[in-house]
Amino acid sequence: xxxxxxxxxxxxxxxxxxxxxxxxxxxxxxxxxxxxxxxxxxxxxxxxxxxxxxxxxxxxxxxxxxxxxxxxxxxxxxxxxxxxxxxxxxxxxxxxxxxxxxxxxxxxxxxxxxxxxxxxxxxxxxxxxxxxxxxxxxxxxxxxxxxxxxxxxxxxxxxxxxxxxxxxxxxxxxxxxxxxxxxxxxxxxxxxxxxxxx
Amino acid sequence: xxxxxxxxxxxxxxxxxxxxxxxxxxxxxxxxxxxxxxxxxxxxxxxxxxxxxxxxxxxxxxxxxxxxxxxxxxxxxxxxxxxxxxxxxxxxxxxxxxxxxxxxxxxxxxxxxxxxxxxxxxxxxxxxxxxxxxxxxxxxxxxxxxxxxxxxxxxxxxxxxxxxxxxxxxxxxxxxxxxxxxxxxxxxxxxxxxxxxxxxxxxxxxxxxxxxxxxxxxxxxxxxxxxxxxxxxxxxxxxxxxxxxxxxxxxxxxxxxxxxxxxxxxxxxxxxxxxxxxxxxxxxxxxxxxxxxxxxxxxxxxxxxxxxxxxxxxxxxxxxxxxxxxxxxxxxxxxxxxxxxxxxxxxxxxxxxxxxxxxxxxxxxxxxxxxxxxxxxxxxxxxxxxxxxxxxxxxxxxxxxxxxxxxxxxxxxxxxxxxxxxxxxxxxxxxxxxxxxxxxxxxxxxxxxxxxxxxxxxxxxxxxxxxxxxxxxxxxxxxxxxxxxxxxxxxxxxxxxxxxxxxxxxxxxxxxxxxxxxxxxxxxxxxxxxxxxxxxxxxxxxxxxxxxxxxxxxxxxxxxxxxxxxxxxxxxxxxxxxxxxxxxxxxxxxxxxxxxxxxxxxxxxxxxxxxxxxxxxxxxxxxxxxxxxxxxxxxxx
Numbered sequence: 001x002x003x004x005x006x007x008x009x010x011x012x013x014x015x016x017x018x019x020x021x022x023x024x025x026x027x028x029x030x031x032x033x034x035x036x037x038x039x040x041x042x043x044x045x046x047x048x049x050x051x052x053x054x055x056x057x058x059x060x061x062x063x064x065x066x067x068x069x070x071x072x073x074x075x076x077x078x079x080x081x082x083x084x085x086x087x088x089x090x091x092x093x094x095x096x097x098x099x100x101x102x103x104x105x106x107x108x109x110x111x112x113x114x115x116x117x118x119x120x121x122x123x124x125x126x127x128x129x130x131x132x133x134x135x136x137x138x139x140x141x142x143x144x145x146x147x148x149x150x151x152x153x154x155x156x157x158x159x160x161x162x163x164x165x166x167x168x169x170x171x172x173x174x175x176x177x178x179x180x181x182x183x184x185x186x187x188x189x190x191x192x193x194x195x196x197x198x
Numbered sequence: 199x200x201x202x203x204x205x206x207x208x209x210x211x212x213x214x215x216x217x218x219x220x221x222x223x224x225x226x227x228x229x230x231x232x233x234x235x236x237x238x239x240x241x242x243x244x245x246x247x248x249x250x251x252x253x254x255x256x257x258x259x260x261x262x263x264x265x266x267x268x269x270x271x272x273x274x275x276x277x278x279x280x281x282x283x284x285x286x287x288x289x290x291x292x293x294x295x296x297x298x299x300x301x302x303x304x305x306x307x308x309x310x311x312x313x314x315x316x317x318x319x320x321x322x323x324x325x326x327x328x329x330x331x332x333x334x335x336x337x338x339x340x341x342x343x344x345x346x347x348x349x350x351x352x353x354x355x356x357x358x359x360x361x362x363x364x365x366x367x368x369x370x371x372x373x374x375x376x377x378x379x380x381x382x383x384x385x386x387x388x389x390x391x392x393x394x395x396x397x398x399x400x401x402x403x404x405x406x407x408x409x410x411x412x413x414x415x416x417x418x419x420x421x422x423x424x425x426x427x428x429x430x431x432x433x434x435x436x437x438x439x440x441x442x443x444x445x446x447x448x449x450x451x452x453x454x455x456x457x458x459x460x461x462x463x464x465x466x467x468x469x470x471x472x473x474x475x476x477x478x479x480x481x482x483x484x485x486x487x488x489x490x491x492x493x494x495x496x497x498x499x500x501x502x503x504x505x506x507x508x509x510x511x512x513x514x515x516x517x518x519x520x521x522x523x524x525x526x527x528x529x530x531x532x533x534x535x536x537x538x539x540x541x542x543x544x545x546x547x548x549x550x551x552x553x554x555x556x557x558x559x560x561x562x563x564x565x566x567x568x569x570x571x572x573x574x575x576x577x578x579x580x581x582x583x584x585x586x587x588x589x590x591x592x593x594x595x596x597x598x599x600x601x602x603x604x605x606x607x608x609x610x611x612x613x614x615x616x617x618x619x620x621x622x623x624x625x626x627x628x629x630x631x632x633x634x635x636x637x638x639x640x641x642x643x644x645x646x647x648x649x650x651x652x653x654x655x656x657x658x659x660x661x662x663x664x665x666x667x668x669x670x671x672x673x674x675x676x677x678x679x680x681x682x683x684x685x686x687x688x689x690x691x692x693x694x695x696x697x698x699x700x701x702x703x704x705x706x707x708x709x710x711x712x713x714x715x716x717x718x719x720x721x722x723x724x725x726x727x728x729x730x731x732x733x734x735x736x737x738x739x740x741x742x743x744x745x746x747x748x749x750x751x752x753x754x755x756x757x758x759x760x761x762x763x764x765x766x767x768x769x770x771x772x773x774x775x776x777x778x779x780x781x782x783x784x785x786x787x788x789x790x791x792x793x794x795x796x797x798x799x800x801x802x803x804x805x806x807x808x809x810x811x812x813x814x815x816x817x818x819x820x821x822x823x824x825x826x827x828x829x830x831x832x833x834x835x
Contacts, residue, residue: 142824
């Protein structure tokens with residue numbers, strides 16, 4: 001393990017880290033995840049798109065419709081993670097670029113671990129909110145429905161709405177960045193002269 | 199580095215890419231796009247036939263049928279006559295899409311109840327909408343505004359075509375009685391001219407015995423100027439005219455731009471039993487007005503102010519008005535798309551007379567006049583007249599197509615004549631049902647008409663529709679212009695009174711139409727959150743800032759004291775297409791409409807004590823019935 005962490009990346013590995021960093025930068029500009037609702041009277045669809053730092057789409061209309069079933073209002077202010085997600089990704093990018101410059105595997109591993117753990121946490125976070133919004137329904141609501149958890153990916157039926165949830169370009173870019181880091185750490189270390197630095 | 203490395207990268211990336219593609223494909227499978235396979239295709243290219251139905255009926259059905267979910271090709275804006283409204287139809291389906299209240303209150307949309315519309319309508323309870331005119335740029339419809347005149351109360355209105363609502367009413371315009379002959383807009387929407395149909399003493403309210411008709415009774419030409427930026431109308435100048443009853447007008451185009459042409463039907467100056475007494479002369483006049491010269495005279499200060507209007511005496515501006523003799527009590531006057539000819543529709547003579555603008559200008563330049571009346575030179579009829587087209591009985595109005603043809607309605611004959619602008623001969627005629635007044639062709643009064651569709655606006659329908667009592671609907675008939683012979687495709691009953699209409703390619707308007715009013719915090723009275731909704735009381739002045747969204751009002755209990763003066767703002771915070779709310783107060787004679795995102799207001803005095811329920815009048819949601827509240831008016835004692 002120590003030997004692994006003290007190792008250095010090959011030129012290719014370092015280039016992969018640059019690319020990974022760039023992918024992570026790019027992912028900030030695209031939605032990570034989307035929920036789309038289709039109904040007969042909304043053939044054009046009502047979308048909610050989650051970005052690293054904001055929630056886009058027709059949130060006002062969704063909130064207005066959701067109040068009938070007693071769902072809490074979705075508001076950016078209720079998601080503290082939207083405030084700092086960009087900084088975490090920024091930090092990972094910085095470490096990834098430092099890794100590319102120095103070639104140090106331990107730095108690269110740090111970036112990967114933060115990113116990987118962050119990604120898993122993010123998935124949990126998404127599930128957590130989906131569950132919270134779907135089950136924490138106001139008992140006074142005009143229309144009473146059994147609690148539900150919308151899927152992270154896939155289709156669901158809710159009254160007259162069919163919902164489609166899916167990961168989006170930003171999410172894929174993020175995932176690709178993390179995987180690139182993994183590939184670099186896994187296959188592109190420098191095997192010659194491992195002990196010279198020490 | 200080397201082949202090994204390259205291979206590794208390539209393999210890893212390929213794996214990654216494959217994963218990505220799989221993910222994208224999977225998620226797109228899950229998302230709904232592509233599932234919306236419509237019914238389109240069913241009608242394309244299919245040959246419809248039904249046993250026993252003649253081919254021409256099948257053909258007409260296919261030409262007018264617009265399948266569910268599809269849109270019409272043209273908008274048609276039709277005057278609602280003495281209903282005071284403008285009706286919007288889709289062509290070729292002839293479906294009525296919208297009623298736009300203009301000169302008359304319309305409770306369905308709160309027009310005449312909201313503060314803004316009450317202010318526009320003023321004291322008037324009805325109006326007589328006559329001739330809609332679309333704004334133009336370079337002689338083409340530009341889809342920005344529609345103008346229309348009120349023949350009864352001397353008003354003009356602008357309808358904004360981004361929202362299909364009345365944006366401005368100008369008037370009562372001083373000095374003018376019955377401004378029938380508007381709105382025929384100049385090629386770059388500088389002006390439209392409207393002249394008095396009825397002569398009368400000026401200003402309004404002046405008394406003069408009827409025997410003084412020729413001396414004291416004046417007709418007025420009012421120039422309505424249009425602000426090129428926002429369409430704001432004003433009446434910068436007027437021109438005094440002899441008491442000849444001006445009927446219709448048109449603006450010159452291309453070469454004849456800068457001139458306005460007005461028909462007159464009472465050069466006899468009769469003031470009683472006009473049916474007879476105004477029909478004595480074989481020819482009345484088309485009055486040609488050089489509006490650029492008049493505009494200059496106004497700028498030079500050559501006017502006197504009468505009742506706030508700057509009135510020019512045309513005798514002070516020699517060379518600005520000429521008379522063209524035209525048979526007989528002419529009704530419509532229409533300038534051809536190339537601007538070269540002026541067509542006078544004879545009404546009491548079975549001809550339309552075609553005048554050459556070029557020859558007219560030659561007469562003007564060479565002083566080739568056959569006389570003078572009321573101080574205006576009369577141009578040499580034999581010289582300016584190009585043709586007297588024998589169209590038939592009772593010619594009223596003419597429109598044009600894209601192949602050099604003119605179409606003239608024949609009221610008495612109940613027909614439309616198609617005639618050539620080249621040979622000036624009638625080439626086709628079609629009976630219509632019955633008694634057509636105006637007609638409208640697709641972009642038929644622009645510099646480049648489309649042809650394709652012609653609509654006959656008929657004054658009588660008789661037995662064409664299911665009987666509805668002694669009063670029959672008026673009727674419109676859609677006529678196919680794509681075939682060598684004109685053919686009626688569709689009959690449509692309409693409310694009174696289709697005086698004139700405009701037909702414009704739909705995409706010129708659809709690109710400008712907005713669907714939701716934008717949030718504007720600076721708007722007076724707007725409240726966008728329920729937390730901001732409130733009732734404020736200051737002495738006997740009460741202001742309600744109400745927030746409405748599916749299916750609630752905030753506040754929904756409003757308590758005031760008898761005699762309080764109430765200003766009630768309602769904001770619709772459903773920023774969602776077609777989610778309009780109404781707001782009606784029972785037994786208080788109040789109802790307004792709030793479109794998505796809009797804030798409107800009304801003012802009233804709570805002069806009746808008691809409890810008055812209010813509710814949403816515009817069906818909005820499954821819980822629309824619950825969208826209600828109470829106005830409590832505490833008695834004084």
